[in-house]
Amino acid sequence: MELIVLWDIDHTLIENAGVSKEIYAAAFTALAGKAPAGPARTEGRTDRLIMRDMFQRNGLVEPDWTATERALADAGEARFHALSQRGTALPGVREVLKEVSVSSSWVSSVLTGNIADNARVKVAAFGLDPLLDLSVGAYGADALQRPDLVAVARERAQRLRGAPDGVPVVLVGDTPRDVEAALSTGSEIIAVASGVHSPQELADAGAHTVLPDLTDTSRVLGILEALSAR
Structure with a gap:
């Protein structure tokens, strides 16, 4: 069957040994021009919700999703080696x-x-x-x-x-x-x-x-x- x-x-x-939250922080920083006040809250949420929550908790307007997805992809690609070594x-x-x-x-x-x-x-x-x-x-x-x-x-x-x-x-x-x-x-x-x-x-x-x-x-x-x- x-x-x-x-x-x-x-x-x-x-x-992922913490690399995942580093990706969210890096994407946020690239978009906002400053580091987030706290780490991403994940626990099974989608990336759309995770990034929306980060911007809301930092008192900022959520960027266009296309830009956010690109920032996430860039941050993830940049941490491939770190993930393979630490995770x-x-x-x-x-x-x-x-x-x-x-x-x-x-x-x-x-x-x-x-x-x-x-x-x-x-x-x-x-x-x-x-x-x-x-x-x-x-x-x-x-x-x-x-x-x-x-x-x-x-x-x-x-x-x-x-x-x-x-x-x-x-x-x-x-x-x-x-x-x-x-x-x-x-x-x-x-x-x-x-x-x-x-x-x-x-x-x-x-x-x-x-x-x-x-x-x-x-x-x-x-x-x-x-x-x-x-």
Whole structure:
């Protein structure tokens, strides 16, 4: 059976070691001409919301999104080396992505609050990009709210990969916002407690499947196979 698997990036696939917040700060500084008063608030928000919040908290008018996206992309590209040196792919990620990628009936991509350019930077920094079909992913410039990204990814999978109507979608992520995005769109969720949220917090958000991490490849594959067979 067919399946669309959409992976979150930060704290699900990779640990960015603070580089992500440095990207937001650098983009803000480039646009505002001064450093922000405090760090970006992320926790599963889209880049549109993160940057809007930064400008509002600093008492500034939000710039045109085109300029903001360009500033984010420039800041991300400039920190590719820093990310590759300071960050890491999380345990088990490479192995499970390899196994999922070889299934001819599954589409494996990303659903992330990052803009597309920075999503590519983050997975490419650790050589994960060949294991993901990034062209059908959904990114932080595609919608303001995370749940709306699910329809974007589904449409791209249908148009570019011929995924049929009604094919099951499963999100894999580490925050309550990932859980919300799945539940509010009729998608499945594998919550992973590899970020700042505990297994109990993820369960309280509504996730029925909560894993400590992605190290048990067989278990992850078994869950996905069961979902695809529904």
